[in-house]
Amino acid sequence: MRAPRPRAILAVLGVLLLTACGTAGATDGAERATEERVVRVAAAADLKFALEEVADLVAEEHPDVRLDLTYGSSGTFVQQITNGAPFDLYLSADRGYAEQLVDAGLAAPEDLFSYAVGRLVLWTPDGSALDPAPGLTVLAPEDAGTVAIANPEHAPYGRAAVAALRAAGLEEQVRPRLVLGENVAQAAEFVRSGNAQAGVVALSLVLADPLRGHGRWVEVPVDSYPRLDQGGVVLSGAADLGAARAVREVLLGAGGTEVLERYGFSLPGS
The missing domain is CATH 3.40.190.10 (Periplasmic binding protein-like II)
Known part of the structure; x- marks a missing residue:
């Protein structure tokens, strides 16, 4: 019985490599399809605990969306965002700050919203x-x-x-x-x-x-004291505008407003 020729061996190896690459490509594609959509949120410090519960609601309604939450002073966040800080969604303790970002061209007017009264x-x-x-x-x-x-x-x-x-x-x-x-x-x-x-x-x-x-x-x-009308805005530079808007809708929906009321917030218009 003759030993396999070198060319035949190379041909078999080539088929195996192509098959492996195809399998790896399919796996990579599946992983990409299930990748997390991260929404980076700059949130007023008074939301520190309520927003953790809203994040759970987001996970239930949008399993592929995860919130990356940063808490701080509303005015400081405006300065950071104006200077290019990479946030997707801004939740302020003063709606006026969110309006400033719209006026500065960093967010669209239709992406401005009110969510609570502190x-x-x-x-x-x-x-x-x-x-x-x-x-x-x-x-x-x-x-x-x-x-x-x-x-x-x-x-x-x-x-x-x-x-x-x-x-x-x-x-x-x-x-x-x-x-x-x-x-x-x-x-x-x-x-x-x-x-x-x-x-x-x-x-x-x-x-x-x-x-x-x-x-x-x-x-x-x-x-x-002046009414603490709290407002937010989806930023135009958001990495995933759809995901950021989905988070906003959860916050403004029945589940989100129930959480806010439980933490002592009044609702806009009240």
Whole structure:
């Protein structure tokens, strides 16, 4: 029996390689078809816990979409996005900031939307001698200690807190004792950790699991500060506009609004 010729061996190897390449190509194509569609979200800090639940709803309705969530100050995000930060969806604690991005040509007018109305509370930590029940007036005495708020320079909740203190006639008395957080979540953390004796922070945060049941709080009258109309926008430079818009629809849908209401947000138009 003669040994196989070299040319015959090469021909067989060529067929095997083509078959292998075809199989690999089909596998790669299947993997690409099931790749995650990542939506990079710049979100106001008051959404920190509510948005985690909305992300679960997104996963249920759109299994191929995943949220990459970054929380911070709404004003700081505007600066970052204007300077080219790679976000797809922006959720602000002040709709005005989202409108600025539309005016700057970074988002289309039809991609602007309102999603919630935020609310302020006066919160004191466990063990504090301060009873918040009477409202902001308990902060008047100097021995009431330090008061945490978000930085009003770029955080809507900080501006609202200053306005509420001014409406109560307490701005000048309390200002020297203010401790400023980079955002409202950090201001709440100052209170939780004992680095501030009280805080004027977001209702959504004190209703969330890490803070729920700790300390005492009372809602600040909504007519004492500018209405916290919260709005967002899908950015024109989004890597996947369809996926970013799908996330927006989940947030504005029945499931998303139920989550927002559970965390103390009012709905637009209310």
